[in-house]
Amino acid sequence: MTTPTKDSIVRLGVIGSGGIAQAVHLPILKKFDDVRIEAISDLDVTKAGLVAQKFGIPRFFSDPQNLVGLPDLDAVLILTPTNSHLALTLMALHAGIHVFVERPIARKVTEAQKMVDAAKRADRILMVGMNHRFRPDAMILKNFIEAGELGDIFLARCGWLKKKGRWSGADWWFQKHISGGGVLMDLGLQMLDLALWLMDESEVESTSAQLFHQILNAEVEDTVACQLHLKGGKMLTLHASWALIAPETQAYAHFWGTVGAAVLNPLRIDKELHGNLVNVTPEKVISPRELHRSSYRYELRHFIECVKHHREPVSSGQEALQILKIVEGIYKAATRKT
Numbered sequence: 001m002t003t004p005t006k007d008s009i010v011r012l013g014v015i016g017s018g019g020i021a022q023a024v025h026l027p028i029l030k031k032f033d034d035v036r037i038e039a040i041s042d043l044d045v046t047k048a049g050l051v052a053q054k055f056g057i058p059r060f061f062s063d064p065q066n067l068v069g070l071p072d073l074d075a076v077l078i079l080t081p082t083n084s085h086l087a088l089t090l091m092a093l094h095a096g097i098h099v100f101v102e103r104p105i106a107r108k109v110t111e112a113q114k115m116v117d118a119a120k121r122a123d124r125i126l127m128v129g130m131n132h133r134f135r136p137d138a139m140i141l142k143n144f145i146e147a148g149e150l151g152d153i154f155l156a157r158c159g160w161l162k163k164k165g166r167w168s169g170a171d172w173w174f175q176k177h178i179s180g181g182g183v184l185m186d187l188g189l190q191m192l193d194l195a196l197w198l199m200d201e202s203e204v205e206s207t208s209a210q211l212f213h214q215i216l217n218a219e220v221e222d223t224v225a226c227q228l229h230l231k232g233g234k235m236l237t238l239h240a241s242w243a244l245i246a247p248e249t250q251a252y253a254h255f256w257g258t259v260g261a262a263v264l265n266p267l268r269i270d271k272e273l274h275g276n277l278v279n280v281t282p283e284k285v286i287s288p289r290e291l292h293r294s295s296y297r298y299e300l301r302h303f304i305e306c307v308k309h310h311r312e313p314v315s316s317g318q319e320a321l322q323i324l325k326i327v328e329g330i331y332k333a334a335t336r337k338t
Helices: 019-029 045-055 064-068 082-094 109-122 136-146 184-199 288-309 317-337
Strands: 010-015 035-041 059-061 075-078 098-102 126-129 155-163 204-212 223-230 235-244 250-256 260-264 268-273 276-279
Touching: 010 019, 010 064, 010 288, 019 035, 019 045, 019 288, 035 045, 035 064, 045 059, 059 064, 064 082, 075 082, 082 098, 082 109, 098 288, 109 126, 109 317, 126 288, 126 317, 136 184, 136 260, 136 288, 155 184, 184 223, 184 235, 184 250, 184 317, 204 317, 223 317
Parallel strands: 010 035, 010 075, 035 059, 075 098, 098 126, 155 235
Antiparallel strands: 155 250, 204 223, 223 235, 250 260, 260 268, 268 276
């Protein structure tokens, strides 16, 4: 492997030293030869110091302003609760630094719009962490769909239904002023983004939705069901839950087209050929665990390449803004129904 020259090394700062940073982003980034993590910031400076020591990061701060003020910093990763995304993104963009921010981009459309506008003014990259787009099976299916192998997709359904059990997320998700919403902003937004990206569709003509609070009795919804009527008579249904009474967790996306159909998790692609339905799924099988891990690896690799070549990312701030507009439409539709 060729050792990167000084000019080809991307210098990163990381804001937020929580679970996802320690378990996913930092271990992956430390394996990239062309990335140097210059500093990490966290309001809990003790934790930031411990994480810096663990991953060999030379500097750590409690104030993110100190991090973005470092000279020659190319980009930052913002891995913090949603209510902080706007201020931190604007801070980094104002300093002329490219930004990767974890999903959701913001709590509301007005915040996301300010972030997108600021990135455009600063001529900096704003990428949002929609890692499911970078799953190998999703990328394979995207290629099949773009090649017209399924024909015109007119019907789709997707969902992420977690079985009831020990809460595995952060407690701030239950606080609307921090998260912006419940399971729709979490699992639902991810599946919605994946399905609409695969369909190459973002224009919603009408929405019907229902929110449920019965299981967790939280301030935010624990379950959501909705139906989106898309441009051209297409339809997409979405179900998401943090805590269904069910034997197992399910995550799925199904697509039906005029000449073929596909399912994600596990991937299966069927196409009508000469009057017969033929399974045309590529033979290579990747374990679910590796699919998840590799999605983050490909996502972060993509961000680094976009920073190097100053090009628009696959999962841009503008696209995340559009998804958030659809999410707000779902909340409004559910409110009208109550």
